[in-house]
Amino acid sequence: DVKVTQSSRYLVKRTGEKVFLECVQDMDHENMFWYRQDPGLGLRLIYFSYDVKMKEKGDIPEGYSVSREKKERFSLILESASTNQTSMYLCASSLRAGGESPLHFGNGTRLTVT
Amino acid sequence: DQQVKQNSPSLSVQEGRISILNCDYTNSMFDYFLWYKKYPAEGPTFLISISSIKDKNEDGRFTVFLNKSAKHLSLHIVPSQPGDSAVYFCAASASGDDKIIFGKGTRLHILP
Numbered sequence: 514d515v516k517v518t519q520s521s522r523y524l525v526k527r528t529g530e531k532v533f534l535e536c537v538q539d540m541d542h543e544n545m546f547w548y549r550q551d552p553g554l555g556l557r558l559i560y561f562s563y564d565v566k567m568k569e570k571g572d573i574p575e576g577y578s579v580s581r582e583k584k585e586r587f588s589l590i591l592e593s594a595s596t597n598q599t600s601m602y603l604c605a606s607s608l609r610a611g612g613e614s615p616l617h618f619g620n621g622t623r624l625t626v627t
Numbered sequence: 628d629q630q631v632k633q634n635s636p637s638l639s640v641q642e643g644r645i646s647i648l649n650c651d652y653t654n655s656m657f658d659y660f661l662w663y664k665k666y667p668a669e670g671p672t673f674l675i676s677i678s679s680i681k682d683k684n685e686d687g688r689f690t691v692f693l694n695k696s697a698k699h700l701s702l703h704i705v706p707s708q709p710g711d712s713a714v715y716f717c718a719a720s721a722s723g724d725d726k727i728i729f730g731k732g733t734r735l736h737i738l739p
Contacts, residue, residue, distance in 0.1 A: 517670070548729075553636070553731060554731060555633075555716065555729050555730055555731035555732050556671070556729035556732075557729075558726060558727075561726070603670055603671070610724075610725040611659060611723075611724065611725065611727075612659030612660070612661055612676065612718070612719065612720030612727055613659055613676075613720075615676065616663075616671075616673065617673070619670050620669050620670050621668070621670055
């Protein structure tokens with residue numbers, strides 16, 4: 514069974530801090546994704562990666578960057594956290610690209626920026 | 628511009644009855660559609676999917692119907708059970724595109 518592990522369930526950070534959200538998957542999946550979930554807005558794609566050191570912008574990349582140095586690990590970085598980045602962050606992985614290979618999600622990190 | 632729309636934020640259904648969750652899409656390039664279920668404090672889990680070459684896919688109590696001409700799909704849950712209370716996300720993708728686009732979700736309440 515695929516396991517996607519997000520390092521923190523809850524984080525509280527101050528405005529302007531640099532924040533790292535870590536995600537690890539154990540099934541040798543090619544693709545990894547970062548989404549954020551907000552009430553009334555659903556799941557919005559921030560960044561995704563289809564290979565080590567490769568990344569693509571999603572729909573809302575502003576204020577974020579990512580790092581994928583190893584296949585199993587995909588990090589989301591908030592360079593200078595702002596209050597509008599308070600959200601639930603969800604990491605996911607999939608075997609291949611596209612919908613035919615369903616996403617496997619972690620349990621999420623709820624980030625509060627004060 | 629929202630490409631995947633779930634126009635009902637919430638839905639309440641009596642236990643044992645049929646739950647019908649609806650989803651509309653605007654991008655005619657979408658050719659694969661998925662439904663995910665999400666409980667509070669957990670990540671979404673994959674429920675069922677359908678390719679655009681089919682108009683129906685069934686898995687136990689869950690059936691997804693696709694109407695390509697109307698750009699509409701629906702998820703039917705029969706019979707509805709208390710454990711079905713969750714948020715349901717409709718999602719879509721296009722061949723050759725790595726992205727999966729999600730709707731805003733519908734919260735389903737199963738009433739005892």
